[in-house]
Amino acid sequence: MARIQILELPEGAGDDRPPFILVVDQYQPQRYVLGPCDEQPQTVNPFEGLANQVGARAVLVFEETIDIPANEVPVDPDGYPVRLHVEGDFDQFREQVKAEIAKAQADLRGGLK
Structure with a gap:
C-alpha cells in the first residue's frame, strides 16, 4: 500500500x-479500462494536478x-517518542530589536525636522 510523506522545504521571504x-x-x-470501447487498459495518473x-x-x-x-x-x-524542549536565546534578539527601535526613532526625528 502506498505511503504519503511530507518533506518540508526551507521557508522563503x-x-x-x-x-x-x-x-x-x-x-x-x-491500469484502468475507461469505457466499453477501450481495447487496451490505460494507465491513469491519479496524481496529476494534486x-x-x-x-505542495x-x-x-x-x-x-x-x-x-x-x-x-x-x-x-x-520505545516512546523523545520530546525536546528548546528555549531560545533572546539576548541577541533583544539587542537587534533595541537597535531597530533606535533607528526608527532617529528616522522619525529626522523626518520631523
Missing part, C-alpha cells in the same frame, strides 16, 4: 506558509520505499 513536497512511495501503478490542489510545490511518486530522515521520530529505550 515571500512564503505565506511553509513550502513542502508531497512524497508518495511504495506506489503500484494501476500539487496544486493541496498547495511538487508531488514525487516512487515505486520503491523512500525514507525521509527529517520524518523519523527519535524514540527512547522504552
Whole structure:
C-alpha cells in the first residue's frame, strides 16, 4: 500500500506558509479500462494536478520505499517518542530589536525636522 510523506522545504521571504513536497512511495501503478470501447487498459495518473490542489510545490511518486530522515521520530529505550524542549536565546534578539527601535526613532526625528 502506498505511503504519503511530507518533506518540508526551507521557508522563503515571500512564503505565506511553509513550502513542502508531497512524497508518495511504495506506489503500484494501476491500469484502468475507461469505457466499453477501450481495447487496451490505460494507465491513469491519479496524481496529476494534486500539487496544486493541496498547495505542495511538487508531488514525487516512487515505486520503491523512500525514507525521509527529517520524518523519523527519535524514540527512547522504552520505545516512546523523545520530546525536546528548546528555549531560545533572546539576548541577541533583544539587542537587534533595541537597535531597530533606535533607528526608527532617529528616522522619525529626522523626518520631523
